[in-house]
Amino acid sequence: MNESVLLLSLASAVVIGTPILLAGLGEMMTEHSGVMNLGIEGMLLGGGVVGFWMSTQQASLPLAMAVGALVGALFALIHAYLAVTLRVNQIVSGLALVVTGTGFASFVGSLNDSSLIYARPVSKFEPVFGEAFRDLPVVGPLVLGHDWVVYMSWVLVAVAAFWLFRTRAGLALRAVGEDPATADTVGIPVGLTRYVYTMIGGAGAGMGGTYLMAGIFSTYQHGISAGLGWIAFALVIFAGWRPWRALVAAYVFGALRNLGFSLQILGVDIPPDVLNVFPFFLTIVALMVISARPAAARRFSAPSALTVPYARESR
Amino acid sequence: MAESVPEVPSGEAARLAGITKHFFGVAANEDVDFDLRWGEIHALLGENGAGKSTLCSVLAGLYHPDSGEIHLDGDRVDLGSPHQALDHGVGMVYQHFRLVDRFTVAENLTLGHPETGFFTSRRSLERQVGELGRRYGLEVSPQAAVWQLSVGEQQRVEILKLLYRGVRILILDEPTAVLTPQESQNLFGTLRALADDGRAIIFVTHKLDEVMAVADRVTVLRDGRKVGAMPTSEADPATLARLMVGRDLSVTERPRTAPGEPVLSIKGVTAEGDRGLEAIRDVEIEVRASQIVGVAGVAGNGQRELAEVVTGLRRPKRGQIIMGGVDITRSTTLERIKLGLGFVPEDRMRTGMAGGLPLAANLALKAYRQPPLSKGPVLSKQAMEDRARTLEKQFDIRGVRGALPTSLLSGGNIQRAILARELSARPRVLVAAAPTRGLDVAAIQAIRQLLIEEADAGTAILMISEDLEEILDLSDEVIVLYEGQVMDRLPRDRADPDLLGMLMAGRGVDAA
Ligand SMILES: Nc1ncnc2c1ncn2[C@@H]1O[C@H](COP(=O)(O)OP(=O)(O)O)[C@@H](O)[C@H]1O
Ligand SMILES: [Mg+2]
Numbered sequence: 001m002n003e004s005v006l007l008l009s010l011a012s013a014v015v016i017g018t019p020i021l022l023a024g025l026g027e028m029m030t031e032h033s034g035v036m037n038l039g040i041e042g043m044l045l046g047g048g049v050v051g052f053w054m055s056t057q058q059a060s061l062p063l064a065m066a067v068g069a070l071v072g073a074l075f076a077l078i079h080a081y082l083a084v085t086l087r088v089n090q091i092v093s094g095l096a097l098v099v100t101g102t103g104f105a106s107f108v109g110s111l112n113d114s115s116l117i118y119a120r121p122v123s124k125f126e127p128v129f130g131e132a133f134r135d136l137p138v139v140g141p142l143v144l145g146h147d148w149v150v151y152m153s154w155v156l157v158a159v160a161a162f163w164l165f166r167t168r169a170g171l172a173l174r175a176v177g178e179d180p181a182t183a184d185t186v187g188i189p190v191g192l193t194r195y196v197y198t199m200i201g202g203a204g205a206g207m208g209g210t211y212l213m214a215g216i217f218s219t220y221q222h223g224i225s226a227g228l229g230w231i232a233f234a235l236v237i238f239a240g241w242r243p244w245r246a247l248v249a250a251y252v253f254g255a256l257r258n259l260g261f262s263l264q265i266l267g268v269d270i271p272p273d274v275l276n277v278f279p280f281f282l283t284i285v286a287l288m289v290i291s292a293r294p295a296a297a298r299r300f301s302a303p304s305a306l307t308v309p310y311a312r313e314s315r
Numbered sequence: 316m317a318e319s320v321p322e323v324p325s326g327e328a329a330r331l332a333g334i335t336k337h338f339f340g341v342a343a344n345e346d347v348d349f350d351l352r353w354g355e356i357h358a359l360l361g362e363n364g365a366g367k368s369t370l371c372s373v374l375a376g377l378y379h380p381d382s383g384e385i386h387l388d389g390d391r392v393d394l395g396s397p398h399q400a401l402d403h404g405v406g407m408v409y410q411h412f413r414l415v416d417r418f419t420v421a422e423n424l425t426l427g428h429p430e431t432g433f434f435t436s437r438r439s440l441e442r443q444v445g446e447l448g449r450r451y452g453l454e455v456s457p458q459a460a461v462w463q464l465s466v467g468e469q470q471r472v473e474i475l476k477l478l479y480r481g482v483r484i485l486i487l488d489e490p491t492a493v494l495t496p497q498e499s500q501n502l503f504g505t506l507r508a509l510a511d512d513g514r515a516i517i518f519v520t521h522k523l524d525e526v527m528a529v530a531d532r533v534t535v536l537r538d539g540r541k542v543g544a545m546p547t548s549e550a551d552p553a554t555l556a557r558l559m560v561g562r563d564l565s566v567t568e569r570p571r572t573a574p575g576e577p578v579l580s581i582k583g584v585t586a587e588g589d590r591g592l593e594a595i596r597d598v599e600i601e602v603r604a605s606q607i608v609g610v611a612g613v614a615g616n617g618q619r620e621l622a623e624v625v626t627g628l629r630r631p632k633r634g635q636i637i638m639g640g641v642d643i644t645r646s647t648t649l650e651r652i653k654l655g656l657g658f659v660p661e662d663r664m665r666t667g668m669a670g671g672l673p674l675a676a677n678l679a680l681k682a683y684r685q686p687p688l689s690k691g692p693v694l695s696k697q698a699m700e701d702r703a704r705t706l707e708k709q710f711d712i713r714g715v716r717g718a719l720p721t722s723l724l725s726g727g728n729i730q731r732a733i734l735a736r737e738l739s740a741r742p743r744v745l746v747a748a749a750p751t752r753g754l755d756v757a758a759i760q761a762i763r764q765l766l767i768e769e770a771d772a773g774t775a776i777l778m779i780s781e782d783l784e785e786i787l788d789l790s791d792e793v794i795v796l797y798e799g800q801v802m803d804r805l806p807r808d809r810a811d812p813d814l815l816g817m818l819m820a821g822r823g824v825d826a827a
Contacts, residue, residue, distance in 0.1 A: 168425065175415050175426050182413035185377065186427030186476075187398025294591065298462075304417065313338075313378055 009262045010255065011141040014150060015216060017254025019044070019208035019228060021153050024235035024246050025160055026204020030076075031236055032164060033197040034177035034305040037079050038094025041229025042101020043202045047072030048209020048225070049105040055121040055214035064121075065149070065210050072206020073199040075101055080198040084191055087309035098229070106222055116220050125149060125215045149211050154247070161243040173197060177303030180310035190310050205229065227276060234283040240290065240300025253279045326353040327389060328484055328515035329374060329405070334383035336369050343369035344380070345539045351484065356506055356516045358530035358547070360523070360559055363753055366539040367519045368410060371486045374517075375407035376400030387484075398427070406482035408473040410489050414461045420444075420472050421457040424479050440479075447478050451505050466615065467498040474505065485509065486517040491525060492781075495613050495820040503529045521559070523552045535559055574791065575604030578775040579625070579744045584634030586624050594620040595799040598634070602744065602775040607766065609790030610779040613819050617799035618779045619661060622748045625777065626658045627651050639743055652681065657742030659733055661749045661779070663726070667733045670722030674712070675703035677721050678736050710735040711761065727758025734765055745769060748779045763789060783812050797821045 023040050030037050037043075051068020055061060075097060082093040109116050125147035127134060133144040164170040175183040176193045184190050212228065213220050231253055238253075239246035256278045263270055290296045331349040335342070344366045351357050361367045372378040374385065376394035385392055387403050394400045397407075414423050421440055441457050448454040453471040461469060470490060477485055487506075491499040506529060510516050518530060526533050527547060534544040535558040543558045581600040588594030595617040602608045612618055623629035625636060627648035636644045643651055660666040668677050679699045682688050687698040707715055710731045714724050721729065730750065737745065747766065751759040766789060770776050780786050786793055793810040795802040795818040802818040 171418075171422055171426060175418070178415045178417055179413070182415055183426070185375075185397040185407075185409070185413045187396070187401060188427050298417070 005262065005265065007138065007141050009258050010251075011145060013251050013255035013258050014142070014146065015254070016257050017250040017252075018150050018153050019212040019216070020232050020235055020253050021157070021208075021246060021250035022149075022211065023205040023208035023229060023232035024239070024250060025153070025156055025243060026072075026201040026208075027232055028201075028236045028239070028241055028243065028246060029160065029164075029173075029197045029204075030201030031306055032173050032177045032241065032303055033194045034180060034303055034308060034310075035080070035083055035194050035198050035201075036090050036094065036307045037076060037083075037097070037198060037201055038091060038233065039075065039079055039097025039101060039229075040201075040205045040232050041225060041227065042098040042104075043072040043075040043205035044101070044209035044212070044229045044232075045105035045225050046075050046101035046209075047202070047206020048213045049108045049116070049220060051206060051210025052121070052213035052220050053108065053116060053119075055123075055210070056116070056119040057122070059123045061121075061123060061125060061214065064214055065207050068206040068210030069203035070206065072202040072204070072209065074202070075206075076199045076202025077195075079202075080195045083309065084194045084198070087311065090307045090309075109220055109222055119220070121214045121218055124218070125211075147215070149207075149215060157243045157247045164243065174303065177305055180305055180308070181312075184310070184312060205232070208232070231279045234279050237302075238279070238283045238286050240286075241302065242300070252282070256282075327351070328353045328387070330386040331370070331374060332384045332386070334370060334373055334385075335381045336366075336373060336378060337381055342366075342539045344373070347383070347536070347539070347541045349534055349541065349544075351515045351517060352532075353515050354510055354513050355531040356510050356518055356529055358526040358533040359517055359519045359536065360521065360526055360533055360555060361536035362521055362559055363759075364538075365521075365536040365559075367521075367536055368488050369539075370536065371407055371488050371517060371519060374400070374484075375405060375486055377407070401480055401482065404481060404483040405486070406477035406480060406484070407486040408470065408477065408488065408490060410492070412469050412473055414469060414472060414476075416462040417460065419458055419460050420455055420464075420475075423461060423472060424457070424476055428480060443479060444475060447475055451478070451508050452501060453478075453505060466493045467495075467501075470494070470502070478509075483513075484515045484517070486519070488519045489521070490518070491520060491522065493614055496816040497820045499525070523555050523559075526550070526555060527552060537561055572605040572771050574606040575773070577601050577603050578639055579777060580635075580637040581621075581625065582635040582637065584621075584624055584631045584636065586620050586629055586631045588617075588620050593632075593799060595624070595796075598796075598799075598801055600777070600794055600801070602777050604743075604773050604775050605770050606791045607770050607776040607778055607789050609786040609793045610777065610796055611783060611786045611793055611815055611819060612781065612796035614781055616796045616819075618748065618781075618796060620799070621796070622658070622661065622746055622779055625746050626656065652740070655741070655743035657737035657740060657745040657774075659730075659737055659745070659747040659750050661752070663729050663733055664722065668721050668729055671720050673718040674707075674715050674721050674724070674732060675699045675718075677732060678703045678706055678739075681736055681740050706732075706735040706739060710738075710765075727754045727761075730754060730758065730762055731765075734762065738765070738769055742774055745774050745776045746779070747776060749781065750778065751780075751782065751785060759785075783815055786810075786815070787812070795819055 023044055027037060027040055047068040050071040051064045054067045055064035079093050079097050082088040083090045127145055128148050128151060129144045134140045136144065164174065172183065172188045173193060176188060176190050180190045209225065213224060217224060235246055235249055235253060239249045256275055259275055290300050327350060329351040331347060334344050334347045336344040347370055349370065359367050369378060373380045376397045376399050385394060387405065392403060421437060424440060424444060444457050453475050455468050455471050461472065490502060494502060506516050506518065520526060530547045532546050533550055533555065535542050535555060537559060579602040581598055584598045585596050586594060598621060600608060610618060610621065620629060624631050627646060631644065635642060638654055638656065641654060643654065664670055679688050679702065683694060688695060688702065712728050712731045712735065714728055750766065751762050754762065766776060778789060787810060791807055793805045793807065793815065795815060797819060798821065
């Protein structure tokens with residue numbers, strides 16, 4: 001493969017990987033609290049469509065991202081209420097959220113004779129650094145050529161890693177996800193923690209969706225996410241619930257999504273559906289590798305109380 | 316029973332007045348009064364299900380009582396959560412430890428502690444933990460992960476956690492249930508030192524000897540009610556036993572049916588546990604027809620793995636298992652069942668019953684493969700229900716409500732249902748693990764009676780139990796497991812609690 005094609009496809013793997021990373025990072029925080037939210041795809045579409053609409057109305061992309069995050073968080077609130085307060089089965093509730101969010105996006109997209117489908121964002125996500133930096137060999141396109149969302153996602157990864165493993169708040173969060181009864185007896189508010197982090201997860205998905213539509217594609221189409229939310233879900237598992245690993249993994253998944261285009265340029269014809277399966281396949285391989293080594297399995301496995309509801313007086 | 320509220324003694328640490336707590340209509344506590352003084356160890360005695368844990372959980376803020384008052388240091392308080400209780404200096408070591416297994420000891424201690432800063436700091440914690448540990452005999456390494464610790468060490472972490480939080484009223488719910496006699500002695504030393512420093516200790520147990528050995532005062536609960544309270548110096552074991560059980564305890568000497576042919580032989584079996592270490596090593600056990608062989612030992616010494624190897628849930632690494640002359644070492648669970656193996660698992664809700672299914676379905680879980688319950692691939696619902704009704708009557712299973720989930724039944728009734736399913740298959744060999752754990756007195760007696768009748772009818776029974784009284788009551792022969800090995804094998808008349816206690820702690824005895 002020609003060097004510049006390789007560089008370009010790596011650079012665009014970073015771009016495609018970014019919504020996966022944002023949504024996956026959010027889900028990771030949710031799961032560390034013991035709540036599994038299968039509804040990422042729905043929150044991504046639901047938050048994204050509103051964020052995209054904002055971007056077509058006015059010029060501020062940060063505002064559009066914030067609105068997308070907020071709407072994603074509101075969708076997640078539904079899940080939190082069902083799963084934490086009503087203790088509904090989290091799988092059922094998450095799947096319901098997929099349907100709700102997808103339906104909501106289609107509905108918004110069809111308003112006014114589908115005017116949203118023909119609308120374009122008022123402004124574009126511009127590269128942060130000047131041309132002098134972007135033209136540097138290798139680091140130019142790979143590291144310095146991106147817009148602010150990519151850099152923000154790196155900061156978020158660092159913050160998440162620090163938060164989870166270096167702060168008291170992170171310790172409390174993980175305690176809730178590992179053993180809510182224990183967390184409760186030492187005074188950590190289990191329900192509140194789960195609500196907050198479930199909504200943070202929704203915010204990540206909403207931002208990812210907004211970036212996908214307003215940034216990467218600059219358009220809204222029905223079904224535009226094409227299973228990205230499910231890939232974000234796999235990402236959490238693939239990354240072993242660790243933020244830094246999620247960063248790398250998101251770009252691997254992003255590269256896989258890109259591979260189809262690159263191969264087509266090179267004249268190899270692989271159906272995109274086959275490539276879309278690869279992230280899940282990789283996740284299964286990763287699970288097999290990890291579970292073969294007990295020490296690794298203990299470190300990189302799901303929070304012990306994932307999907308387990310908590311009620312103080314029940315046993 | 317209407318007890319008058321006791322006079323406020325000097326140095327009252329806590330007082331509970333008229334505590335009532337119901338669960339789904341069952342009274343776990345009924346109008347219970349209780350008082351605790353600074354500097355004392357106060358035993359709370361009662362059979363399983365008497366309401367001890369419930370009362371403690373009320374004082375620890377975990378359960379909110381339906382009615383009644385809590386006074387701490389003379390002031391009436393309302394404890395809305397365990398956290399609020401901690402702020403009042405009340406903390407509890409729960410029967411099932413409340414530690415995050417994957418965290419280190421230090422992380423568990425930091426968790427929810429108000430005085431550590433936003434960032435987790437290590438040094439001052441390690442110093443304080445070291446000091447507390449030395450002072451009270453609670454040494455543990457702060458950097459060890461909890462799952463790597465022994466049960467005894469985990470308990471030390473639990474106590475440290477409370478001391479580190481500045482708790483002055485410590486509640487320990489059946490702390491000795493998981494300990495060897497030696498570890499229990501160490502714990503008593505720790506508790507005494509804590510009480511001598513002016514703290515107040517509530518020590519929950521159903522063992523009379525422990526009350527006599529360590530407590531200053533004792534309160535006895537029965538069926539959710541307080542039935543007595545006295546200084547230990549004025550108590551004697553017989554009185555306490557009568558209060559606790561509500562009648563005189565009699566040891567049932569069962570007439571021996573002469574044991575028959577060997578039916579189950581475990582020969583030199585070695586198997587690995589879940590962590591890949593050898594959990595049982597070179598185990599030799601033989602059970603004859605009409606014989607009950609009791610396997611005694613502290614939890615976690617290979618009992619679970621032994622049961623799993625015999626029932627086919629775990630593959631042995633070495634050795635042989637013979638049942639009725641057939642080598643079943645490599646047989647599947649289904650093949651073993653067909654040869655006449657019955658199993659009462661230790662964890663009755665997780666592996667004994669499918670809790671979400673109705674009772675009739677659970678009762679059919681073994682017999683559904685043959686007529687009349689099924690014809691070809693089709694189940695007969697009518698036959699299943701008829702059979703369930705018969706078994707309910709025969710085994711006295713109560714509280715069944717049609718198609719509602721089995722998990723709503725009480726522990727005793729679930730256990731009866733499991734026995735009904737297993738015994739109705741007419742097994743030649745029955746493996747019963749912790750058959751009466753957590754049941755009330757009536758249920759315990761009924762289950763033990765069923766086991767005895769089953770043995771008299773010719774079944775070979777391998778009974779695994781941590782309850783020494785049960786082992787001594789039922790077994791014709793006692794085997795002691797320690798760290799996966801058979802420490803000794805004693806005929807019933809040579810086994811006594813002291814000897815078994817020594818063996819369970821890993822100390823062999825040359826002359827019995
Ligand atoms: N959380 C609960 N939910 C339902 N029933 C309970 C609960 N806690 C206790 N009970 C019931 O209350 C009674 C007393 O239980 P418990 O306080 O655990 O007794 P003990 O600790 O003396 O063995 C039992 O019948 C038990 O089944
Ligand atoms: Mg109890």
